[in-house]
Amino acid sequence: MIAKRFQKLRTALFAAAGVGALWAVPAAVQAEWGLNLQRPVTEIARVQFDLHMLITYIVTVIGVIVFGVMFYSIAKFRKSKGAQAAKFSHSTKAEVLWTVIPTLILIGMAVPSTKALLLMEDTTDSDMVLKVTGYQWGWQYDYMEDGVSFFSKLATPQSQITGTEAKGENYLLEVNNHVVLPVGKKVRLLLTAKDVIHAWWVPQLGGKKDAIPGYINEMWIRADETGTFRGQCAELCGKDHGYMPIVVDVVEEAEYQAWIESQKKKS
């Protein structure tokens, strides 16, 4: 009797899990609609994206099981349907099971996460170094090898913010001076700040890192493709925290060299 009931439950759960998986499967579609992480263009961002999808599937399945059991109970064990309350108050078997299974899932998650962290923290063998300094409210970029240095600030006019003018396509995500990086090169970023804590974040290029006064933090980027990628400061840094975007142009090597030369002449 109990076995049969469990079988019924299992069928119900699998059906529910199927629906949940359908919801989660078309990741590409979700990205188009702004429902998921932005499309990754570096190895780190891709690793993060894959881990994100994996853990999302796992928690979706767990969620579907928990909700399935809950709604099944709500539908089935109602006093109004004449359900009689059972007397049991513990079951060692069940308790061991729902301690051990989550532990195994967690170990399964810990392995790829550890690998990803090892990859992310490995800033050795970089091709170039870009120093990023956070200010209230803008960024300073120093190309360490070439001595090129410039500030980059929000370019959206105040009139768009206050609404006297229509908002442009890249409202709040446009700057006066773009960062330019060569495609396929390992760029080591050194992050620091002059006043308060900021965080440099371009979602498609990988995770964020804090820029802290008195600290030099590291991260690295190797973009797989050319294009313009936009991000924002991600640590509350005062009044204009919402107004210090980041724009990175990833270009071909030759174009990058030409750009660097022109910048050198400017400075």
Next chain:
Amino acid sequence: MSTAVADHHHDEVPKGITRWLFTTNHKDIGTLYLWFSFIMFLVGGAMALVIRAELFQPGLQVVDPHFYNQMVTVHALVMIFGAVMPGFVGFANWMLPMMVGAPDMALPRMNNWSFWLLPFATSLLIASLFVPGGGPAAGWTIYPPLSVQGGMGVDLTIFTIHILGMSSILGAINIIATIMNMRAPGMTLMKMPLFVWTWVITAFLLIAAMPVLAGAVTMLLTDRHFGTSFFNAAGGGDPVMFQHIFWFFGHPEVYILILPAFGIISQVIPTFARKPLFGYSSMVFATAGIAFLSFIVWAHHMYTVGMPLSGELFFMYSTMLIAIPTGVKIFNWLATMWRGSMTFETPMLYAIATVALFTVGGLTGLMMSITPADFQYHDTYFIVAHFHYVIFCGSVLAMFAGVYYWLPKWTGHMYDEKLGKLHFWLTVIAFNVTFFPQHFLGFAGMPRRIPDYALQFAEFNMVSSIGGFVLGFSQLILLWVVIKAIRGGKKATAEVWDNPEGLEWTVPSPAPYHTFATAPEVR
């Protein structure tokens, strides 16, 4: 004979304002705490509506960015320290003595003081909004160096935190003293109701965590005014050290907000499932386990500050571990419902919603424990969605469950079931409309704590704001329900519900001013 006369005199309920000012009665103090908590809930909610109004569409319409940051900061401080923590202390005051068969709290005068500190402390916080330079605007985490830049509003906030911390510590001492010393004969530790267990563990967390916060903000104060450089890199200090100290307090604080909620849920579900709580002892051990882990996971709030790899790994593993005892709790509640005989009065609806939606918050928490992925989630709206699922759906919905569950015991009248259900459905639906889209906003890359946003975030923000306003105004229904039940309604029996377990149901409804002058026998 003379004892009888003395008893009679003692039973008289004092009249007027002095009853509330000078009261040492645990039920009166509980009532004060609960009303205070509800008022703060409305004040903090009003601030949330300012935030949602500004975020209704891109651009700046309602407030300027500096005031927006103040709203973000004070909303959080008011909700955490003004609404949720005092709310649970209110439940503790009302219910713990009755649950363990004690006549009152162990330290009644201190009890009075720990309540009356609160209105003064929160007045300072609210007043900070009106001083030159405005209130605190560095987020509730008040990270330096940003918080060092603020005006005297930050100092008022620091004193607020000192006083609130004092109040919490006094309250925690009182709760521990009561539970350890005043249990009725026969009530062994492992016979205590789970709400008592979760509160005693919470009280220990409070005593361990609050002084740490007090230390952190005191260092901030001396950095601001007395030339020290605890957190100033230019003076040899370390801004990241503040974060470590803050979160050493901050993570246990999260469990201070949630453990009493687990206790309430563990009282409510068995009553309406008509079945004993599944796995009582594993519940107790899971609670203790969560409390222990809460002290070794703090840096998962700061994965992006540039910790060494070994630190990131340690905090990732320890954070993942939390899923295990938390999972045990959720499975135990499900198993309590399994093969029960359930009815769905408002307290049960709220308890089920708490378990369901807290699970959502728990699962997103599991996602965030994965450090590499958290480098994307950190400081986005995904985090905002996560902690509202945990704190609103975990703590606040559980408090709603508790209010409806014990309101007949407090007032002697049944509440209006129809209004209760209306409050429930509006709250739960509006909550999800408000916060579920914020998961997607975070994925898509919207940072938190910004007053204005890029155009691709517009639709979900509008949905979220509409939900927020419905959610906010729905809470007035609760006020109406409570006032209605105080003023009259169907008389409640002593048991109120269908054969509930616990000593509080053995006294008449409303509970007399003094209960258990003679300790009951517990089998």
